[in-house]
Amino acid sequence: MFVSATRLLGDMDLTKRFEEATFYAAVYVNSLEPHKPYTIIRAKRIPIKYGPSIVLTLRISETNNVQVFLPKRYSEVMSDIDINDINSKEFSLHLVYKGVCEFSKSYILAIES
Numbered sequence: 001m002f003v004s005a006t007r008l009l010g011d012m013d014l015t016k017r018f019e020e021a022t023f024y025a026a027v028y029v030n031s032l033e034p035h036k037p038y039t040i041i042r043a044k045r046i047p048i049k050y051g052p053s054i055v056l057t058l059r060i061s062e063t064n065n066v067q068v069f070l071p072k073r074y075s076e077v078m079s080d081i082d083i084n085d086i087n088s089k090e091f092s093l094h095l096v097y098k099g100v101c102e103f104s105k106s107y108i109l110a111i112e113s
Contacts, residue, residue: 024057024067029097029107032058032068037094037112041065043078043086054078058095068095071107 032038038058045052054075056068070078086093091113098108 024065026055027066027068029068029071029109030100032095032097034097034099037096040086040093040095040111043083045075045078045080045083054083056095070109073106074109 038060041057041059043054043056045054047053048069050072052075053072054070056070057065058068059065085091094112096110096112098110100106101108
């Protein structure tokens, strides 16, 4: 059976749309295991009560993904270009929770390749 390239691309688009419609549980940053790299599946900017925020979908196991809201200071430094780069999947990035700053009590996060 012959499948046209247009049809195949349409199916991939449908796959992406289904993936994006999947609901993932939201977890707090401090519930992540410290110093463990979590693969970033996608990023999106959403409006919340206190202003725009970035939500990352992270892979925590082969069969489980979660969503994490980034603290405001991290959301402010991530541009729309950064979000598009993450979502393009041209390269793999990981979020690493490094603990809590003893002085400010702020979460310490890193994005690593």
